[in-house]
Amino acid sequence: xxxxxxxxxxxxxxxxxxxxxxxxxxxxxxxxxxxxxxxxxxxxxxxxxxxxxxxxxxxxxxxxxxxxxxxxxxxxxxxxxxxxxxxxxxxxxxxxxxxxxxxxxxxxxxxxxxxxxxxxxxxxxxxxxxxxxxxxxxxxxxxxxxxxxxxxxxxxxxxxxxxxxxxxxxxxxxxxxxxxxxxxxxxxxxxxxxxxxxxxxxxxxxxxx
Amino acid sequence: xxxxxxxxxxxxxxxxxxxxxxxxxxxxxxxxxxxxxxxxxxxxxxxxxxxxxxxxxxxxxxxxxxxxxxxxxxxxxxxxxxxxxxxxxxxxxxxxxxxxxxxxxxxxxxxxxxxxxxxxxxxxxxxxxxxxxxxxxxxxxxxxxxxxxxxxxxxxxxxxxxxxxxxxxxxxxxxxxxxxxxxxxxxxxxxxxxxxxxxxxxxxxxxxx
Numbered sequence: 001x002x003x004x005x006x007x008x009x010x011x012x013x014x015x016x017x018x019x020x021x022x023x024x025x026x027x028x029x030x031x032x033x034x035x036x037x038x039x040x041x042x043x044x045x046x047x048x049x050x051x052x053x054x055x056x057x058x059x060x061x062x063x064x065x066x067x068x069x070x071x072x073x074x075x076x077x078x079x080x081x082x083x084x085x086x087x088x089x090x091x092x093x094x095x096x097x098x099x100x101x102x103x104x105x106x107x108x109x110x111x112x113x114x115x116x117x118x119x120x121x122x123x124x125x126x127x128x129x130x131x132x133x134x135x136x137x138x139x140x141x142x143x144x145x146x147x148x149x150x151x152x153x154x155x156x157x158x159x160x161x162x163x164x165x166x167x168x169x170x171x172x173x174x175x176x177x178x179x180x181x182x183x184x185x186x187x188x189x190x191x192x193x194x195x196x197x198x199x200x201x202x203x204x205x206x207x208x209x
Numbered sequence: 210x211x212x213x214x215x216x217x218x219x220x221x222x223x224x225x226x227x228x229x230x231x232x233x234x235x236x237x238x239x240x241x242x243x244x245x246x247x248x249x250x251x252x253x254x255x256x257x258x259x260x261x262x263x264x265x266x267x268x269x270x271x272x273x274x275x276x277x278x279x280x281x282x283x284x285x286x287x288x289x290x291x292x293x294x295x296x297x298x299x300x301x302x303x304x305x306x307x308x309x310x311x312x313x314x315x316x317x318x319x320x321x322x323x324x325x326x327x328x329x330x331x332x333x334x335x336x337x338x339x340x341x342x343x344x345x346x347x348x349x350x351x352x353x354x355x356x357x358x359x360x361x362x363x364x365x366x367x368x369x370x371x372x373x374x375x376x377x378x379x380x381x382x383x384x385x386x387x388x389x390x391x392x393x394x395x396x397x398x399x400x401x402x403x404x405x406x407x408x409x410x411x412x413x414x415x416x417x418x
Binding site: 049055057059061063064065066067068069070071072073074075076083084086087088090091092093094095096097098099103124126128130133135136139143146 | 258264266274275277278279280283284300301305306312337
């Protein structure tokens with residue numbers, strides 16, 4: 001098995017932390033996105049969609065999304081469960097993961113990719129170029145900021161988003177908080193639950209990976 | 210258990226077909242999106258995110274996304290598996306489902322929601338209003354059109370996207386093809402594999418649901 005990673009990007013981090021929380025040690029290959037290595041022939045042969053994370057399995061199967069990599073890992077290495085324990089738990093975690101991707105991580109990506117000078121014509125991942133849309137960046141910022149009170153409500157008094165145990169939802173929300181800093185968005189002071197949870201997440205060994 | 214559905218919307222259809230392919234009979238409630246029932250207090254009490262599908266479980270848990278509803282149903286009613294059989298299969302289906310949502314269904318939604326007159330200021334789902342961005346509609350159209358050759362390649366010579374058996378990926382790709390018609394995008398003639406597969410999908414009882 002081989003994990004195609006990039007230390008500077010949020011999506012591979014969602015899988016990297018997942019691997020760390022599973023206690024797995026998977027050989028990894030660093031793909032230098034800043035040098036546009038993902039748009040060059042050797043990597044495109046692995047993933048024509050030109051994105052990381054990628055997980056190349058021993059049977060030749062290649063998984064080319066965060067969701068795909070984690071669904072495989074959860075089933076192949078079930079302990080500890082990170083996508084939910086029983087049926088209800090699996091539903092709850094999938095719900096949270098979807099929400100965080102759609103309403104938190106994607107908006108930050110919209111804000112960043114539609115403004116960063118180094119991402120001119122790279123408003124979306126992939127091999128096709130798409131021009132930056134300033135209005136989309138602004139909308140992304142508004143949406144990302146609005147997610148903090150939602151996260152506060154989702155968290156409530158629980159130690160983790162899905163309850164007593166860490167799940168992929170916590171990993172993703174943590175990656176969102178860290179990613180939001182790239183566009184100068186910080187956890188608002190009034191989100192005391194999020195701040196408490198973020199501090200606990202930051203202290204986990206997986207957060208440094 | 211109760212399923213909050215809407216016969217005229219693509220996302221609940223992804224769950225409705227999933228339920229039908231599982232052979233389940235779950236009591237459903239029709240939420241009239243055109244009458245903006247999802248933005249009124251009774252439904253917001255069920256789902257503050259103001260979207261369908263929603264699955265209300267007997268233990269009181271409420272799942273508020275396609276992903277959440279299906280993860281629960283797959284675990285509670287494992288046969289036939291629609292999110293993959295073994296670990297590799299689960300990875301492959303999750304990969305496809307993610308890809309189809311991100312690169313096919315979302316672009317059609319962008320195209321529709323940023324142009325339809327009845328969706329003024331409703332460029333995104335949810336309780337917040339967001340203005341329509343014509344450039345995003347145009348980008349969504351380009352992306353949706355570009356997905357057909359990708360779908361053709363993903364399908365290859367297989368009867369279904371993940372191989373010999375139907376999966377959630379086929380449901381989602383089918384919903385994409387049907388949804389694309391709303392913005393006058395049809396399967397290109399040269400995508401003969403997609404046309405063959407779409408014909409077979411259309412003939413399944415679940416397609417009429």
